[in-house]
Amino acid sequence: xxxxxxxxxxxxxxxxxxxxxxxxxxxxxxxxxxxxxxxxxxxxxxxxxxxxxxxxxxxxxxxxxxxxxxxxxxxxxxxxxxxxxxxxxxxxxxxxxxxxxxxxxxxxxxxxxxxxxxxxxxxxxxxxxxxxxxxxxxxxxxxxxxxxxxxxxxxxxxxxxxxxxxxxxxxxxxxxxxxxxxxxxxxxxxxxxxxxxxxxxxxxxxxxxxxxxxxxxxxxxxxxxxxxxxxxxxxxxxxxxxxxxxxxxxxxxxxxxxxxxxxxxxxxxxxxxxxxxxxxxxxxxxxxxxxxxxxxxxxxxxxxxxxxxxxxxxxxxxxxxxxxxxxxxxxxxxxxxxxxxxxxxxxxxxxxxxxxxxxxxxxxxxxxxxxxxxxxxxxxxxxxxxxxxxxxxxxxxxxxxxxx
Amino acid sequence: xxxxxxxxxxxxxxxxxxxxxxxxxxxxxxxxxxxxxxxxxxxxxxxxxxxxxxxxx
Numbered sequence: 409x410x411x412x413x414x415x416x417x418x419x420x421x422x423x424x425x426x427x428x429x430x431x432x433x434x435x436x437x438x439x440x441x442x443x444x445x446x447x448x449x450x451x452x453x454x455x456x457x458x459x460x461x462x463x464x465x466x467x468x469x470x471x472x473x474x475x476x477x478x479x480x481x482x483x484x485x486x487x488x489x490x491x492x493x494x495x496x497x498x499x500x501x502x503x504x505x506x507x508x509x510x511x512x513x514x515x516x517x518x519x520x521x522x523x524x525x526x527x528x529x530x531x532x533x534x535x536x537x538x539x540x541x542x543x544x545x546x547x548x549x550x551x552x553x554x555x556x557x558x559x560x561x562x563x564x565x566x567x568x569x570x571x572x573x574x575x576x577x578x579x580x581x582x583x584x585x586x587x588x589x590x591x592x593x594x595x596x597x598x599x600x601x602x603x604x605x606x607x608x609x610x611x612x613x614x615x616x617x618x619x620x621x622x623x624x625x626x627x628x629x630x631x632x633x634x635x636x637x638x639x640x641x642x643x644x645x646x647x648x649x650x651x652x653x654x655x656x657x658x659x660x661x662x663x664x665x666x667x668x669x670x671x672x673x674x675x676x677x678x679x680x681x682x683x684x685x686x687x688x689x690x691x692x693x694x695x696x697x698x699x700x701x702x703x704x705x706x707x708x709x710x711x712x713x714x715x716x717x718x719x720x721x722x723x724x725x726x727x728x729x730x731x732x733x734x735x736x737x738x739x740x741x742x743x744x745x746x747x748x749x750x751x752x753x754x755x756x757x758x759x760x761x762x763x764x765x766x767x768x769x770x771x772x773x774x775x776x777x778x779x780x781x782x783x784x785x786x787x788x789x790x791x792x793x794x795x796x797x798x799x800x801x802x803x804x805x806x807x808x809x810x811x812x
Numbered sequence: 813x814x815x816x817x818x819x820x821x822x823x824x825x826x827x828x829x830x831x832x833x834x835x836x837x838x839x840x841x842x843x844x845x846x847x848x849x850x851x852x853x854x855x856x857x858x859x860x861x862x863x864x865x866x867x868x869x
Contacts, residue, residue, distance in 0.1 A: 443839075443840075443841055444841065445841070450823070450824070450825075452825050452826075528841070530840065530841065565826060566825075566826050566827060566829070566830040567826030567827075567829035567830050567837075567838075567839045568830070569829070569835065569838065572835045578830075579830070579831065579832065579833050579835065580830050580831050581831070582831060582855060582858060582859050585827065585830065585831055585859055587827055587859045587860070587861045588861055589861045589862065635831065635858065635859040638858055638859050638860075638861075639858045642860060642861055642862060642863040643861040643862070644861055644862045644863070645863070663823065664823070665823035665825040665827075665861040665862055666823075666825040666826075666827060666861065667825060667826065667827025667828075667830050667831070667859065667861070669830065
């Protein structure tokens with residue numbers, strides 16, 4: 409470890425690794441620190457990811473792909489099943505990853521591009537001078553050290569402190585967080601070609617239960633509930649109930665827990681000398697909870713902007729506005745639209761979810777586009793059209809690609 | 813401040829750190845630490861996925 413870098417990236421998840429790789433490939437001097445001793449472990453994620461978008465950042469590798477998913481099966485509270493083929497099921501269907509291996513592969517990519525990677529190294533504060541972030545105070549094996557840099561990229565996840573230290577309030581309200589628990593299970597007997605989603609306020613208030621195939625007879629069985637609806641019972645309690653009822657003879661091989669930001673875009677993700685990316689910037693999708701792709705997209709933009717800023721010797725907010733603008737005009741628009749859908753979804757009663765599901769029963773989605781699907785939904789549920797009017801205005805305005 | 817994290821239940825996911833209004837919590841590798849900024853508001857205990865946190869006023 410040196411005393412001075414162009415860029416210090418805090419956190420070696422997908423956002424941090426892509427940011428570090430992008431900046432290093434451009435020739436910048438990059439340090440990426442990770443407080444855990446093992447990158448990617450413990451997992452805090454359902455591990456589903458869109459194929460098309462993943463390929464933009466890394467060539468798929470069988471070493472970290474557990475399952476290749478063909479479609480989704482969504483169950484309403486009364487058990488009505490809606491089956492969607494892969495093309496229209498949305499961004500969260502495609503591959504199911506092994507994050508422990510995937511995150512390491514991404515970190516290794518950044519190391520091969522020239523970034524220095526340090527594990528078991530935690531940021532304990534920022535060096536701030538004259539209103540500019542000028543480096544990171546870090547702790548490695550119990551020893552604290554100041555390391556200076558022209559720019560800091562905060563990729564420190566849901567528990568991010570980097571933004572707060574620079575004066576950006578990233579604290580989440582309970583209603584802005586999905587609190588999640590997951591079992592890796594053997595012997596559920598599910599069809600490995602599908603991702604399963606179970607909806608209902610009784611089983612998963614303000615969220616859903618997922619069952620994602622992980623190859624052989626393994627599956628991630630997990631739940632997210634809205635933080636504001638947690639308390640008397642916690643995510644793990646709901647999950648245990650579901651598993652006892654649904655998969656009584658399946659075996660638990662791993663427990664994962666985590667918090668997923670569903671706040672939608674926050675007001676600011678930059679400060680002088682600082683950019684926030686991924687969960688630290690609350691860039692996860694409010695309706696699906698998916699955050700891998702948005703994190704990688706943001707990481708790439710941040711890495712490119714870091715290069716521009718360092719080359720021009722200007723790391724001020726007015727320069728870094730380039731990052732802010734670029735992510736808001738791309739992933740930001742989709743995050744905002746998902747927030748509209750999420751706000752509507754969490755207001756649904758189980759009866760309303762059931763009637764939506766009934767209106768789609770028997771429709772063959774494999775031969776339909778998403779627009780056809782929406783048309784079928786809205787034809788049967790006129791009120792939905794009204795509730796989602798803002799969404800349509802956005803779609804028309806920005807010609808959004810719904811198929812991401 | 814009276815926050816108790818049951819380290820035997822805690823999955824060190826950091827969700828509590830993300831919701832803490834004054835930023836009093838920190839996920840240090842595999843355990844949670846609270847500093848004197850804690851106001852005992854109880855939000856962390858409410859949202860903990862595994863119910864590992866107890867807060868008393």
